[in-house]
Amino acid sequence: MEQGQARVTGRERVVAAYKGGYADRVPAYPIAGSFAGCLDGLSIEEYCTNPTKAVRAMLNYYERYQPDIMIAFNDLAKEAEAAGCHVKYSDYVVPSVDRHVLQDDKGRLAKLEIPDPLRDARLPAFLEQCEALSAARLPSGLGAVLVGPWTIAMLLRNPELMCLDTIDDPPFVHELMRFATEYAKRFGDAVLATKIGLSYTDPTASCSLVGPDTYREFIKPYHRELVEYFRAKKIGTTIHICGTTHQIHEDLVDVGFVAITIDLDQQADPGLKVDQLDKLVTLGNQRGVVAIGNVDVTIFERATKPEIEAEVRRCIDTVGKRSRFVLSTSCELPPRANPDCVKWMMDAARDYGRYDRILSAASVPGGAR
Secondary structure, eight states: OSSSOOOOOHHHHHHHHHHHOOBBBBBEEEEEEEHHHTTTTTOHHHHHHHHHHHHHHHHHHHHHHSSEEEEOOOOOOOOHHHTEEEEEOOOSSSEEEOOOTTOOOOOGGGGOOOOOTTTTTTTHHHHHHHHHHHHOOOOOOOEEEEEEEEEEEHHOOOOOHHHHHHHHOOOHHHHHHHHHHHHHHHHHHHHTTTEEEEEEEEGGSSSSSSSSSHIIIIHHHHHHHHHHHHEEETOOOOOEEOOOOOGGGHHHHHOSSSSSEOOOOOSSSOOOOOOOOHHHHHHHHHHTOEEEEOGGGGGGTTHHHHHHHHHHHHHHHHHTTTOOOEEEEEEOOOOOOOOHHHHHHHHHHHTTTBHHHTTTTTOOOOSSS
């Protein structure tokens, strides 16, 4: 229905999926952060530090690809930076923290104050991006990507030390998680004031890094607190966690996230790998939760058109006639992804993801339809 027929907007596709229904096709979007800046000729540092240029780049990206969901997203280091960490920039990879404020002295936590989103470091610049995207009134779904409490805590402390702390000093981990959760709430409130949706990414909560038991003891209670805080304001929250997550899908649904975006299973043994998309879509349709994913983003710097199309088909065939699904990349696009790969993904979604094709197709054994 995109050419020559009644126009269905990206927002309408997303709303239909969230309600368990169908529009004209599967809604689709890549997770684009610094890629949008690089596409516009900016350095990664410029994109992450200059909100005026970043907004222009994001709007140009939207006009080029017309994704069904548009996100305000720059990097995952800004929250930690505002609390005292140091960020390093590169020409090829996303910004990272190279000095952790609590690495040498976790006692400093008692003196840390939650940063003010309206004043501290790059937080106000991100709010400026959110406001500009909201003001653009794009016909797409619209959301902001903030960092979840576990990853804030990991970056404040140091990921390796934090993992050791879960064994050696659990009370400290809980204290730090309480701080990080309050921080995530405060920044979330500031983002909501710009009239944009709310999504948290907590990549280090992955079972590729910490086990399911660690998630349940140290992360799940704070995810639940975050979700319930915003639910009381009638706001639903989305979560993204990188890598292997199928062991905690039930937990994430139990917490109350309205949508869960997933990566590919990263277990080393191919014989143990799980189709995380099929597992989550099955659970999501049972429990009213939207599954988002999981086109392999690691190939977007070098893939051919047939390879991208095959990934899109894999995802759409896996989901089949089920709803509560949004097609997306498995994680953030590499800053230097091939722009053609992004186009090929969206083109394939518009063609192969048509519901007139999907719903009229005969079911095929093995999950594909």
